[in-house]
Amino acid sequence: MTELLKEDQLKRVEEDKKRWIENLSKILCETPERLSHFTTLSGLEIKGIYTPEDTQNIDYSRDIGFPGIHPFTRGIQPSMYRGRLWTMRMFSGLGGPEETNERFRYLLDHGETGLSIAFHYPTLMGYDSDSPMARGEIGKCGVAIDTLRDMEILFEGIPLDKVTTSMTINPPASILLAMYIVVAEKQGVNKGQIGGTIQNDMLKEFIAQKTFMLPPKPSLRIIVDTIEYCTKEVPRWNTISISGYHIREAGATAVQELAFTLADGIAYIEAARERGLDVDDFTPRLSFFFDSHIDFFEEIAKFRAARRIWAKIMRERFMAKNPRSWMLRFHTQTAGCSLTAQQPFNNVVRTAYEALAAVLGGTQSLHTNSLDETYAIPTEEAATIALRTQQVLAEETGVTNTIDPLAGSYFIEALTNQMEEHAWEYIRKIDEMGGMVAAIELGFPQAEIAESAYKYQKQIDSGEKVIVGVNKYATDHPPITIWRMKPEIEERQLRRLREVKQMRNNSKVKECLYQIRKASQDGENLMPHLIDAVRQYATIQEICDVWRDVFGQYSDPGYF
């Protein structure tokens, strides 16, 4: 920031620093530093002090600027949280649609401002509750949704023109969106009015989250169908939530999370452009999703760097003209993998720090993990504490009063630059491989993440990285009450599915499935056919089975 410091001032800083180092050296002879070197959680080297020397190459207007203006380092809205707080969106799904509806209403009553659905594994993977693949899994890791009937129950009493909904769903994302559109329609809400997000990010599934179904290319084709359809018909819908969260949770470093996520974004834009879509029509509706891990400053730097890199990618690489195309909007979840089963109440503290980093990093929405999530789906009480953590942050701490308060910190700006440089290196490498799809086929991001995860575990095992209550200060702790699924939920889900299959017009369902097969083969946009099919109560698996048959299935190469 040379404009803040004239040349001669910089010289003085240099001289002062020399004196400080001399003084420090004397002290260190007697009392050395606690560690031989200090790093971030991800292994970036951190110096003892940062000074104007570390930021002298920064051009304020070019690199930092103002919120709401390219390159958005300080945030995407001109007024940020002074105008509107982030959306408090708690990821929820438990048992059947009845239990989840009850949780949604409870959270909304307690001040939650957006919905976020966690589906159980069979739904995530495109199987119905009555599939042999679903044995033992029903309602355990989220809500069981088989047909439109379940979605109707899920949103009973929740007006879809008043709330936005995020759905963590990938291979069957387009089917769940179709169901949401029909539920809204039945409430008298037009699809032009609804707002929300489908995760719909298959590339990171192959890389990290691993709920995959079809091979990469047909997966991308269905994603582009949703982009094409929503751009015209559901304009307030976020068509992909390009996600670093799962990449990080799988063991990636902060830099890897940042780089692989943005490289995924590049791949989606290229795929949609191949379809003939104009970047400025669809990219304003791409959103992002990051992890907020426990290394406070590293995370803040990551969020700031993400916005700046994306703004450059959009304007320089894709020649986007619409400022909304340049903006990286993102959701954040605190790091599930930073939580411990040992002394679980400590997790409240971890989550609070991580939430603070997300807010200082300028997130648009936030999920805070509950203290019991290393055991099971959160209880109502634990979820309430997690929501209250956000409310205390928003309404008591004062951190929302000014925008990007850490900007100009020598350390934060230097670390933001460092994040950006390292991320570019990865992005260039992936470009050289032929883009993210090719890199995934080579197993590149998967291998990088496995390497980082292993290294991290070794650092914990050796005590080099401390986890309180696990490898230091370990003590016994009394057990906590955890959520358990009632067995009757499974029976009820299976019974309802049987009834729906009996009551619906099965010849119409058959015809709809035939149309989906035809559109899948002919390359016609699938969305209108999916909406027709779910309206007739076709099940998720019936549709996914058509796809598995037409496109084939992806299986895990099992790198380790």
Add this chain to the structure above:
Amino acid sequence: MSPERKVRILIAKPGLDGHDRGAKVISRGFRDAGFEVIYTGLHQTPEQIVAAAIQEDVDGIGLSSLAGAHDYLFPKVIELLKERGAEDIVVFGGGIIPEEDMPALTQCGVKAIFTPGTPIDEAVKWVREKIKPRK
């Protein structure tokens, strides 16, 4: 068979659970400790796991589960091993397994459960003590 044969372990991911960070870390840790490791990859049915274990002639199976379906999937693997006359293959598990589920799993024949926070070495030590190459 030579007595020096390495211990062979199958690390398996039963069911639809996609959390494979732990399974991969432990696979590498076991390999670095000198065991022979076969990793099934994700989304395996109990039938597939048992078939792989028998075909690869392993001495132990490590089942990883973080999505709550352990109470169905782990006993199913053991039941199928018995059906195939391979109950001498030692079954152990890891992941998110609530304390209160452990007695039932132990009773059906799961020999150890490694929960979050377990150092790799602890699992390695257990395998060295409890699993010997089968004759």
